[in-house]
Amino acid sequence: MMTDLNLTDMETCYKVFKREIIQSIEIEENRFGFEPEIVAKLADRRVRIYEMGISYDGRTYEEGKKIGASDGFRAVYCILRYNARSAPVGIQFLIYLLIGAVAAIANLGIFGLLDVSGANLAFSAPVAFGIAAVVNYLLCVTFLFHRNARWQNAAEWLLYGAVVVSIGAVDYGITRVLADADVTPLLAKAIACVLLPVMNFAGRRFLVFPSPSRGPWEPANG
Structure with missing residues (x-):
């Protein structure tokens, strides 16, 4: 689903x-996370993978077996970390919803704190949105998108800022309209947070971080 590969056992070990292929890959994991990492990086290079049957006798923990529950969680993390940047748009959007949820919680939480402290809407809504935008950016470049995919640092930040300001204006407009319609400010802000993920994702995926596709697989005899 993430790599466009159909493997029966990724964790076979x-x-x-080919020497030139493995030497060209920077390996970051030092435990069982190596398996999803290397598969993702091979898929990025569109290197064909061939499976052959093997047989082995599994060890018990008394005999030295090392894998545990934490390795399973690490494997899931590695699948997301090393595949999300090249995953199909639909899967990226689902991952972005998780990132957006974290940013929305930050947005709503900061807005709520400012609201109960007596700050007016014209101040609290943009400040909360701006802090949430920074949280969103950091999560996006850590887990989902390639930094400097097309733009250098300054241009990327300027474009990201333009997207944030544009969507921030929509966020404020929705909040303002609902608040003027006698919806409580916190509920108005919550509704705005729910309505914006598609615009946020589209702006980031197609304007700020427009990553190229993985491309075709190498020839079968490559």
Whole structure:
């Protein structure tokens, strides 16, 4: 689903590589996270993978077996970390919804704190949105999008800022309209947070971080 590969056992641990391929890959994981990491990075290079049957006798923990529950959680993390940037747009959007949810919680929480402290709407809404935008950016470049995919740092930040300001204006407008319609400010802000994910994702995915597709697989005899 993430890599466009159909593997029967990613975690087999038995892997053979052409030397020039494995030497060209920076390996970051040092435990069982290596498996999803290397598969994702091979998929990024569109290197064909061939599976062959193997047999082995599994060890018990008394005999030295090392894998545990934490390795399973790490594997899920690695699948997301190393595949999300090249995943299909639909999957990226689902991942972005998680990122957007974290940013929305930050947005709503900061707005609520400012609101109960007596700050007016014209101040609290933009400030909360701006802080949430920073949280969103950091999560996006950590887990979902390639930094400097097309733009250099300054241009990327300027474009990101333009997207944030544009969507921030929509966020404020929705909040203002609802508040003027006698909806409580916190509820108005919550509704605005729910309505904006598609615009946020589209602006980031297609304008700020427009990553190229993985491209075609190498020839079968490559």
